Amino acid sequence: MSPMKEGESASYQKIKSMTTLKDVLAVATSFEASARDFYTGLIPKVSKNFRWLVEDLAREEQGHYDLFTSLAQRDDIEGAIQAEIERPVTDGKFADAVMIPDLGDNPDDQSVLQYAMGREHLAMTHYRALADSTAAGPIKELFEYLANEEAKHKEELEKLYYETVHSGGV
Amino acid sequence: MSAIDHDVSGKLPRGRHTHGDEPDMNAIDHKATGGILSPLKGLQFFGRKPVTQPLEPRPASANYRGFHLNDWQLCIGCSTCQKVCDNAAITMVEIPGLPEDAAKGVRNLRPAIDYGRCCWCALCVDLCPTGSISLSREYVHTCTDPEIDSYFVLPDANGIHGVAYDKGWAKSEQSDLVALQRTEMPEMAPEARIANFDEIVEGYDKNQGIIEASRCVQCGMCHDACPTHMNAPEYIRAIWQDDIEEAVRQIYRTNPFAHTCGRVCTHRCETACSVGHRGAPIAIRWLKRFAMDQLDHERVKEIAAEGKAAYPSGKRVAIIGAGPAGLTAAYDLAKQGHAVKVFEAMGAAGGMTRYGIPYYRLPADKLDQDVDVITSLGVEIQYDTRIGSDVTMERLRDDYDAVLVAVGLWMGRSTRVKGAEADGVYRAVELLRKVADGESIPVPKQAVIIGGGNVAMDIARTLARLQKQHYGQVAITLTALEDLDHFLADPDEIKEAREEGVEILDARGPQEVVLDSSGRATGLRTWKVLSIFDEQGRFAPKYDETDEIIHAGDMVVEAIGQAADVNLLGEALTEALEWNRGRLKVDEQLRTSADWLWAAGDMVRGPDVVSAVADGHRAAASINDHLSIREQAA
Numbered sequence: 001m002s003p004m005k006e007g008e009s010a011s012y013q014k015i016k017s018m019t020t021l022k023d024v025l026a027v028a029t030s031f032e033a034s035a036r037d038f039y040t041g042l043i044p045k046v047s048k049n050f051r052w053l054v055e056d057l058a059r060e061e062q063g064h065y066d067l068f069t070s071l072a073q074r075d076d077i078e079g080a081i082q083a084e085i086e087r088p089v090t091d092g093k094f095a096d097a098v099m100i101p102d103l104g105d106n107p108d109d110q111s112v113l114q115y116a117m118g119r120e121h122l123a124m125t126h127y128r129a130l131a132d133s134t135a136a137g138p139i140k141e142l143f144e145y146l147a148n149e150e151a152k153h154k155e156e157l158e159k160l161y162y163e164t165v166h167s168g169g170v
Numbered sequence: 171m172s173a174i175d176h177d178v179s180g181k182l183p184r185g186r187h188t189h190g191d192e193p194d195m196n197a198i199d200h201k202a203t204g205g206i207l208s209p210l211k212g213l214q215f216f217g218r219k220p221v222t223q224p225l226e227p228r229p230a231s232a233n234y235r236g237f238h239l240n241d242w243q244l245c246i247g248c249s250t251c252q253k254v255c256d257n258a259a260i261t262m263v264e265i266p267g268l269p270e271d272a273a274k275g276v277r278n279l280r281p282a283i284d285y286g287r288c289c290w291c292a293l294c295v296d297l298c299p300t301g302s303i304s305l306s307r308e309y310v311h312t313c314t315d316p317e318i319d320s321y322f323v324l325p326d327a328n329g330i331h332g333v334a335y336d337k338g339w340a341k342s343e344q345s346d347l348v349a350l351q352r353t354e355m356p357e358m359a360p361e362a363r364i365a366n367f368d369e370i371v372e373g374y375d376k377n378q379g380i381i382e383a384s385r386c387v388q389c390g391m392c393h394d395a396c397p398t399h400m401n402a403p404e405y406i407r408a409i410w411q412d413d414i415e416e417a418v419r420q421i422y423r424t425n426p427f428a429h430t431c432g433r434v435c436t437h438r439c440e441t442a443c444s445v446g447h448r449g450a451p452i453a454i455r456w457l458k459r460f461a462m463d464q465l466d467h468e469r470v471k472e473i474a475a476e477g478k479a480a481y482p483s484g485k486r487v488a489i490i491g492a493g494p495a496g497l498t499a500a501y502d503l504a505k506q507g508h509a510v511k512v513f514e515a516m517g518a519a520g521g522m523t524r525y526g527i528p529y530y531r532l533p534a535d536k537l538d539q540d541v542d543v544i545t546s547l548g549v550e551i552q553y554d555t556r557i558g559s560d561v562t563m564e565r566l567r568d569d570y571d572a573v574l575v576a577v578g579l580w581m582g583r584s585t586r587v588k589g590a591e592a593d594g595v596y597r598a599v600e601l602l603r604k605v606a607d608g609e610s611i612p613v614p615k616q617a618v619i620i621g622g623g624n625v626a627m628d629i630a631r632t633l634a635r636l637q638k639q640h641y642g643q644v645a646i647t648l649t650a651l652e653d654l655d656h657f658l659a660d661p662d663e664i665k666e667a668r669e670e671g672v673e674i675l676d677a678r679g680p681q682e683v684v685l686d687s688s689g690r691a692t693g694l695r696t697w698k699v700l701s702i703f704d705e706q707g708r709f710a711p712k713y714d715e716t717d718e719i720i721h722a723g724d725m726v727v728e729a730i731g732q733a734a735d736v737n738l739l740g741e742a743l744t745e746a747l748e749w750n751r752g753r754l755k756v757d758e759q760l761r762t763s764a765d766w767l768w769a770a771g772d773m774v775r776g777p778d779v780v781s782a783v784a785d786g787h788r789a790a791a792s793i794n795d796h797l798s799i800r801e802q803a804a
Contacts, residue, residue, distance in 0.1 A: 049736055049749050109752065110586065155710045164584045164752070165731045166651065167623075167658065 028146060029068040033106060035119060036061035042103070042112070050109035053160075057116055067149075113161045120154035199724050210534070229307045234338035235290040236306040238283050238325040242268075244302035246442040247277030248389040251294035251303055259287035260294060263324060272394040275442030282324040285311070292339045296347040299387055299444035304340035308333070350449025353382040360669040365638040367529040370666070371433070371456075374658060376412075379460040383410035385445060386452050392439030398784035400424045402439055402454050409461055415473065417461040422474045426501040426544055427494050427538040427783050430523055432459030433579070435780050436660070467539055471546045478547060479507030485797045488513065488570040490557045490738070493521020494779050495542050495771025496576035498786025498792070503548040506794050511570075512549060517558040522578040522772065523779055525603040526625065528632050534606075558738035567766050572793045575739075575754075576771040579732035586619060589683030590728065594691030598629040598729035613640045614725030618694045620680050620728030622650030623658035624655055629729050630672045631663075644671035647721045649678040649696055656702065675721075677702070679713050683726050693722045734773035759792035760785060768793060 039058035047052055103111050124147050131143035196528060230236055248270070251623055252260040259279045268278035271790045281294070281303070295303050306329050323330055339345075356372040357363075363370050374382060383406045392402040408417035421428045435455050443451030462470070485508045489496045492514035500510045518524055519541045523532060545551060555561060557575075566573045582597030584590050594614075598621065604611050613636045619626050634644040648667070652656060654676045657664060668674060678696035686692045699718035703710065736744065736754070748755040748763040755772050760770050770785035772778075 048744050048747075049754075050752050052749065052751055111582065114586065158710055165585075167731055 003106055026072070029065060029072075031123065032061050032064040032068060036065055042107070045106060046109075046112065047106075050112070053109055053112055057112070064149070110161075113157060113164065117154055117157045117161060120150050120157060124150035124154060172603050183475045188629035218595050228310065229335045230309045230338060231307070232338065233347045234305070234307045234309060235292050236308045236312060236335065236338045236408030237285075237323070237330040238281075238294070239304045239306050239327055239329060239337060240281060240325045241327045242280060244300045245328075246275060246300055246302075246444060247279035247281060248275070248299060248391050248471055249277070249281075249385075250297055250299055250387045250389045250444060251281050253388055254293045255288075256291075256293075257287040257289055258698070259284045259289075260680050262320075271414065272391075273438060273442060275391045275395060275444060275446070277391075277394075280324060282322055285323065287322045292345075293347075295339055296345050297342055297387060298341065299348055299389070300447045301325075301341045304337045306330070306335045307338040308335040314653065348387065348445060349385040352385075352450035352453055353378045355405045355453065360666075362670075363432070363530065363540075364635060364644065364670050367635060368432075370530050370535045371459075373463055374456060374460040378463070379409055379457060379464075380412060382453050382460075382679055383407070383457055386410070386650065387445060389444045391444050392452075392454055393441045395438045396424075397438070397744065397778070397781040398424045398787060400439070400458075402458075405461060406452065406454070406457055409457055414461055414464045415469065418465050418470055419473050419476070421458055421461060422470075424787070425780070425783055426474065426498055427523075427540050427779065428470075428543075429540045430494070430520075430532060430620065431455070431780055431783065432462050433536065434523065434527055434532050436778055437775060438780070441681070452596065467542070470539070473572075474501075474543045475505075475547060481507060482509065483507040483797065485509065485571045486511070486569070487572045487574065487797075488566045489574045489576060490566075491521060491576040491578065491771070492541075492551050493576060493578050493771060493782060494523060495782035495786040496521070497541065497549070497787070498783045499574055499576065499770065499790040500549040500786075501544045501547060502790035503793060504544075504549045507792070507798065508794070511551045512551045513557055513561060513566075514551055514553050515555050515557045519551055519553075520633045522777070525606045526599060528602070528605070528628050530631070530635075531628075535790055558740060561739055563738070563743050563767075573766055574768040574770060574789050574793065576769070576773070576782075576789070577708040577734055577736075577738070579734050579777055581729060581735050582731045583731040585729050585730060585731060586678050587682050589685050589691065592683055592689055592691050593684050594684055594724060595726045595728065596623050596745060598727050598733060601629055601727065602632065605636075612725065613637060613638075615641060615645070616645040616723045617725040617727060618721045618723035619646065619727045619729055620650070620694065621648070621799070622652045622656075623675070623729065625732070626650065626729035627659045627663040627667050627672075629727050631667050631670055632669050632790075633725075633727070634667075634672055646672045647723065648672055648674045649680065649694065649721060650674075650676055651679055651699055652702060653677045653699070675719075678719065679711060681718075684720055690724075691726045692721060692724065693720045694726050695720050733778065736773070758788075759795075760789040761792055761796075765796075 036058055039061060040052050042054050043051060043058065103115055107115075125145045127147035127150060131140050131147055190210050195484075199232075247262065249262045249269075252262050254678050258285060262277075262279040263282045265278050268280070269276050270278040290305070292305055293303060303325075308329055308331070311330055314624070329335055353374065355374065357370045358368065358372070367692065385401065386406045388403045388407065390403050393399055396402065401423050404415040405420035408414070408420060425431055432455060435458075437455040439454045440446065440451040443453055443454065474492070483506065487500075487503050487510050489500050489510060489512045496512055497519065500512050503510045505576045511520075520537045524534065524537055541551075557566070563573070580599060580603075582599040584597065589595070598619070601611050602625070614633065617630075617633050617637075619630045630646050630648050634646050637644050637646070642786065652658070654664070654674075657676070664674065675696075677699040679699045680694055680696055682695045683691050684693040684695055696719050697713040697715055700712040700714050739747070743764075746764065747767075754762055754769045756769050756774055760768050760774070762769050768789045770789040771782040775781050775785055
């Protein structure tokens with residue numbers, strides 16, 4: 001899977017053109033499902049000493065997948081989204097400073113973390129861009145909510161990256 | 171002091187005669203035993219209700235030694251007051267809910283005073299390290315409580331009855347018995363040390379050592395904070411008593427890396443030192459160094475061997491890695507009578523203390539002495555043997571009764587920014603290893619270091635010395651993501667690096683290694699880091715992309731995180747073992763999920779010499795228990 005796939009303009013246009021909440025969630029759901037499948041496929045390729053990381057990422061993406069699936073089925077979705085965006089998350093730029101690597105057949109923990117951060121950053125950027133270009137209303141709020149979710153996840157990964165790579169972690 | 175029960179008849183005791191309004195003391199017949207009916211006179215009190223006379227508050231003179239006040243905000247529960255009290259009038263009482271943090275030097279204890287014992291000498295005030303205790307101007311305590319513990323008071327800042335009388339005897343500059351100034355450690359001036367790798371610190375002489383030891387209040391906060399719980403109060407007291415052999419004996423009770431930790435320990439003990447709350451903490455690390463340097467090495471070996479088992483156990487233990495964790499475990503196990511063989515990949519022992527710490531901080535001959543003490547107990551070290559390739563883990567499992575893996579963090583991490591794999595870009599741990607091993611390394615005319623930890627300082631200062639030797643000048647720029655307040659390096663390291671000409675630029679985020687047309691590094695491009703943590707304290711740096719600097723350098727050195735090379739375990743064992751977020755999963759006794767394998771030191775704990783020593787003890791104790799149980803079962 002190409003790490004840049006979600007960043008392609010076709011994907012952006014596809015999401016931006018959504019007109020109904022159901023369709024928007026369907027794209028988001030497939031977006032998270034692809035990430036989950038990628039990490040799940042990576043699990044047997046990595047050493048056991050950091051397999052937990054890839055398993056965590058796969059679980060996280062599965063969680064997003066479940067969330068979007070359940071959001072699509074909820075009647076009170078507008079209220080739930082409103083509650084989340086009242087707690088804004090800092091949009092760090094750390095992922096900008098690292099490259100998206102070619103993971104290869106046996107990636108190490110740093111490669112996986114860099115890839116995951118890059119992916120989260122791309123997702124966050126997409127949702128935020130969509131939110132900026134959408135008129136006020138439930139759809140805009142949904143994009144803002146999604147952007148915040150991705151930003152939170154990215155920051156968790158950045159913290160882990162710092163602990164692992166920059167502060168002597170093993 | 172207590173319920174004051176008076177005979178209110180106004181009669182004076184027998185034998186007391188008045189002279190005007192005052193009793194004539196000379197007229198008292200001390201030998202008088204009273205009349206034959208005297209014992210019966212006591213019956214007149216039978217059945218009378220005791221009367222308590224209220225006494226109005228009366229503040230005493232300004233410096234009066236009244237009842238204890240204790241400011242709980244200042245008090246750290248160090249127990250110095252308890253220890254100095256000759257009357258044993260002070261008991262430390264545990265107060266649930268108060269903060270307790272050994273690493274910060276805080277106990278949830280507060281002194282309670284037994285006024286049946288207190289003599290109001292005020293030594294507890296004069297020697298209190300934080301100045302939390304004083305004596306009030308209140309001098310009457312009327313007890314309204316029939317219980318005996320009304321003499322036993324837990325003072326706070328409000329006074330014994332909650333009535334403000336102000337302070338009477340309190341700590342002043344004249345009365346303070348805590349020596350706040352540290353005995354300065356003599357060391358080489360920057361211009362004298364920059365062109366060589368001689369040890370910077372010169373060490374205390376006998377007089378300086380005893381003076382510094384005399385500052386210790388023996389509270390034991392250092393003992394609690396030390397990962398291996400060194401008996402620091404005991405060895406400091408021995409130094410003060412000029413009993414160096416006893417000091418070394420106390421040191422070796424918990425730390426066979428005595429010379430090493432006397433020089434490069436992270437000295438958490440000093441962070442927790444109670445004297446440090448108002449002054450400079452006791453130089454505990456330097457005192458250990460002082461004691462070790464005073465005693466003849468052969469005598470140190472004799473002291474270290476005290477208590478060694480007289481007979482071999484017949485058990486064999488293999489240890490992988492001759493660093494502080496592995497050799498500390500070997501020291502303990504050898505003393506317990508087990509045959510210990512240590513497998514070391516390098517040509518000399520010491521692990522990262524030898525191959526990661528420059529000689530100007532830890533001279534090789536001092537590390538050699540620590541190793542020699544350990545091998546003198548019968549520990550065998552097989553050098554130049556790499557487990558995984560030269561000897562397999564399975565072989566060790568089959569040939570030994572227990573195996574301990576205790577390898578260091580030999581793999582340097584890379585930022586992996588663009589250009590990080592180019593010529594001219596190095597990892598600090600690799601350069602430091604080569605320098606320690608006597609190998610030559612390229613000496614840059616100008617170097618850029620990435621990192622703000624001790625390894626970054628070590629490589630910066632090592633390269634500075636080499637530059638001085640080769641070119642006569644120092645040109646080192648050190649950049650770090652963190653601002654100076656969040657550098658992981660020891661403040662002394664930062665100060666000394668600057669003294670030696672290293673330019674330190676904090677809050678700079680590496681973006682790219684700049685290359686010339688041939689693909690060789692010519693510098694590092696960084697952005698200013700605006701903030702490093704978000705509102706929740708999570709690492710999420712923000713950059714000012716307009717504040718860009720290209721730091722020129724023909725060498726870029728990455729000195730960020732490190733990792734252990736766990737490939738030595740082999741694929742099968744790696745799969746069989748349980749892991750915990752990248753580290754081998756171990757229990758409290760450092761046993762892995764395999765019943766024959768223990769893991770200790772940097773690879774499970776993170777890089778720290780004294781924590782590795784503590785791990786070594788813990789692993790050895792567990793292995794010894796394991797072998798003993800097997801012996802009993804057999």
